[in-house]
Amino acid sequence: MSKTIKLITGTVDKSYKHSVEDYKSNRGFNALHRAINMDKEDIIQEVIDSKLLGRGGAAFPTGLKWKYLNNIEGEPKYIVCNADEGEPGTFKDRLFMKRDPLIVIEGMLIAGYVFNSKEGYIYIRGEYRGLFEGFKLALKNAKQAGYLGKNILGIEEFDFDIKIISGAGAYVCGENSTLLNSIEGQAGRPRVKPPRLAEVGLFGQPTLVNNVETFANIPIILDRGPEYYRSVGTEESGGSLIICMSGHAKNKHYAEIPVGTNLKDIIYDEELAGGTSTGRPVKFVHIGGQSGPLAFPEQFDISFDHITLKKEGLAIGTGAIVIADDSVCLVDYLKKVFEFFIHESCGKCNPCREGNQQMYAILDKFSKGEGSEKDLEILKNLAYAMEQASFCGLGQAAPTALMSALKHREEEFLAHIDKNCSKCFK
Ligand SMILES: Cc1cc2nc3c(=O)[nH]c(=O)nc-3n(C[C@H](O)[C@H](O)[C@H](O)COP(=O)(O)O)c2cc1C
Numbered sequence: 001m002s003k004t005i006k007l008i009t010g011t012v013d014k015s016y017k018h019s020v021e022d023y024k025s026n027r028g029f030n031a032l033h034r035a036i037n038m039d040k041e042d043i044i045q046e047v048i049d050s051k052l053l054g055r056g057g058a059a060f061p062t063g064l065k066w067k068y069l070n071n072i073e074g075e076p077k078y079i080v081c082n083a084d085e086g087e088p089g090t091f092k093d094r095l096f097m098k099r100d101p102l103i104v105i106e107g108m109l110i111a112g113y114v115f116n117s118k119e120g121y122i123y124i125r126g127e128y129r130g131l132f133e134g135f136k137l138a139l140k141n142a143k144q145a146g147y148l149g150k151n152i153l154g155i156e157e158f159d160f161d162i163k164i165i166s167g168a169g170a171y172v173c174g175e176n177s178t179l180l181n182s183i184e185g186q187a188g189r190p191r192v193k194p195p196r197l198a199e200v201g202l203f204g205q206p207t208l209v210n211n212v213e214t215f216a217n218i219p220i221i222l223d224r225g226p227e228y229y230r231s232v233g234t235e236e237s238g239g240s241l242i243i244c245m246s247g248h249a250k251n252k253h254y255a256e257i258p259v260g261t262n263l264k265d266i267i268y269d270e271e272l273a274g275g276t277s278t279g280r281p282v283k284f285v286h287i288g289g290q291s292g293p294l295a296f297p298e299q300f301d302i303s304f305d306h307i308t309l310k311k312e313g314l315a316i317g318t319g320a321i322v323i324a325d326d327s328v329c330l331v332d333y334l335k336k337v338f339e340f341f342i343h344e345s346c347g348k349c350n351p352c353r354e355g356n357q358q359m360y361a362i363l364d365k366f367s368k369g370e371g372s373e374k375d376l377e378i379l380k381n382l383a384y385a386m387e388q389a390s391f392c393g394l395g396q397a398a399p400t401a402l403m404s405a406l407k408h409r410e411e412e413f414l415a416h417i418d419k420n421c422s423k424c425f426k
Contacts, residue, residue: 003271007232007240008213008220009256012100018138020145023102029147031222032106032113036153040114044070047218049226051238055092056082056174056211057288057317058393059237059306062218069115069198069208078202079111079120080183080209084167084174086125087289088340089320092242092254093212097124097131100216101138105162107215109147110222111208112160120162121202123179126169135164171344175392176209178346189348190392213242233259234305241304243272247286247322250274260305266321267300273323280325284405288317290340291397293404313404329423330412334402335363341398352395355386359399369419376413380406 011026023029035043048063069077081104085093096104108120124131139162142148152158167173170188177191180202201207217239221229230238237259243266246252251274257266266272267282276282284294293314302308306316324333338360347353362379365371383399383406390396406413412421419425 003261003265003269004255004257005232005240006256007229008103008216009095009100009242011103012095017099018101018134018141020102020141020147027223028102028219029106031219032109032147033153035110035113035222036155036158040070043110043114043222046221046226050217050221050229051226051233051236052214052217052221052229053237053306054211055213055217055241055319056176057087057291059316062210062214065198065208065210066111066114068196069206072198072206074206075116076119076205077115077117078205078207079108079115079117080176080180080202080207081108081120081122081162081212081215082174082176082179082209083122083124083128083212084171084179085128085212085318086171086174086344087291087318087320089244089246089286089322090289090318091244092319094128094131095242095254096212096216097128097135101135102142103216103219104212105138105142105147107210107218108162109152109160110218111210111215113152113158115206115208116157118159118161120160121165121183122162123165123167123173123183125167125174129166132164132166139164170346171340172346172392172394175394178392179209180207187346189346190394192391234303234307237306241316241319243319243321245273245321245323248276248278248280248282248325248328249321249323250277252277257304260303260308263295263302263304264300266304267323273321276323276325278325278327280327283324283326283328284330286322286324286401287320288315289320290337291393291400292317292320293400294408295404296408299408313407327423329367329421330405330409331363331366331416331421332423334405335360335367337401338363338398341394345394345398349389349391349395351386351389352391352398355382355390355395356398358382359386359402363402366413366416367421367424369416369425371413371417373414373417376406376410 053059341356
C-alpha cells in the first residue's frame with residue numbers, strides 16, 4: 001500500500017499553476033464559495049474540528065488561534081502568511097507558492113472573510129525571489145476573476161487584497177513577531193510577548209500569522225468538511241504532513257504523508273527516504289530543522305505525530321527529515337548546527353548571541369581532544385540557560401539537537417575526551 005497521499009497536494013502536480021479557471025476545475029474556490037454562506041463562528045468551528053496544528057514549526061492548533069483572534073476587538077485586522085521558510089532542510093512551502101499559489105491565496109481569503117480584514121501580506125524569503133513573479137501572476141489572475149479587490153463575489157464590504165513582501169535572507173525573520181517588524185520596515189528582531197500578535201500585531205493591530213502549508217489546508221477543510229479531513233491523521237492531530245527528506249537520504253524529495261505514519265517507514269520505505277544513499281546504516285535523523293531534536297535508531301519505531309513525538313522528546317517542527325549515516329561524527333555535526341545559529345542570531349539577547357558562540361567553542365575543544373567532563377557539565381548548563389533565558393524561539397531552540405545528543409549518546413562525547421573518534425583523530 002502506498003505510504004503517500006494527496007490530501008492537500010492533489011492540485012500541486014497539475015500544470016495550470018496560476019490559472020483561476022483550471023484551479024476552479026479542480027474544486028478550487030469551492031471552499032470560499034461555501035464559506036461565504038456560513039456563519040463565521042461555524043467556519044472557525046470547522047477549523048477547530050479539523051484538529052489542524054500549525055505547520056510552521058510550533059504546532060499551535062490553528063482553529064484555537066482563529067477563535068482567539070475572533071474574540072479580540074479592534075479593526076482593521078491583518079492576515080499574514082509566513083512564507084519565510086528559513087529552516088534548513090525544509091522545502092515544502094515553496095512547493096505551494098510555486099506550483100499551487102491559488103490554494104494559499106484561497107486559504108488567506110477565507111481568513112480575510114472570517115476576520116473582516118481588508119489587507120493580507122505574504123512574507124516570502126528573499127532567497128525565493130524566483131517565485132515572486134509566479135505568485136504575482138496568480139494574484140493578478142485572482143483579482144481579474146473577482147476573487148481579490150472590492151466586493152469579492154458581489155458581497156458588500158468583502159474587500160481583500162494581498163501584498164507580497166520580500167525578506168532579505170534572515171532566518172530570525174521567520175519568527176512571527178520579527179516577521180511583522182520586518183514588514184513594518186524595522187530591524188529583524190523579535191518583540192516581547194505578551195501582548196500576543198492577535199492583540200497587538202502588524203502596525204499595532206490584531207493580526208493572524210499562519211504558515212503557507214497551514215493556509216493550504218484551509219480550503220480542503222472547508223470544501224470537504226472536517227470529518228473528511230480527519231479521516232486522515234490521528235485523534236489529536238488531523239490531516240497530512242509534507243515532509244522533506246535530505247542529507248544522506250537515498251531519495252531526496254518531498255512527500256505528503258498522513259500524520260501518524262511510522263517514522264521507520266519515513267526513513268526506510270523506498271517511496272519515502274529509502275534509507276541512505278551510501279548504503280551505510282542510519283546513525284541519526286535530525287527532525288524538524290536545525291532547531292529540532294536528533295532521533296536515534298532505538299527511537300525510530302514511533303508514530304510520527306505531534307503528540308506521540310513530544311512524549312518521546314521529539315518534534316515534527318517543519319517536517320524536515322535530515323538523515324545522517326554512520327560516517328558522521330556527532331560532535332562535528334553539532335558544530336555545524338551551532339555555526340548556523342551563530343550566523344543567524346540577531347544579537348538582541350545575550351543568551352543567544354553569546355551562548356551559541358560558547359557552545360561552538362566547547363564543541364570545538366571536544367573535536368580537538370581537549371574537552372573534559374567538566375565541559376560536558378558546562379554544555380548542559382549553558383543549554384539550559386539558553387532554553388530558559390533567550391528572548392525568542394531561535395535561542396531557546398538552538399540547543400535542542402545538542403540536548404538530545406547528550407541524552408542519548410553521551411558516550412560519544414566522552415570518547416572524544418579519550419581521543420577515541422575515528423573521524424576526528426586519524
Ligand atoms: C527562529 C524562528 C524561525 C521561524 N521561521 C519560520 C518560518 O520560516 N516559517 C514559518 O511558518 N514559521 C516560522 N517560525 C514559527 C513562527 O514564529 C510561527 O509560529 C508560525 O508562523 C505560525 O504559523 P502556524 O501556526 O501556521 O504554524 C519560526 C520561529 C522561530 C522561533
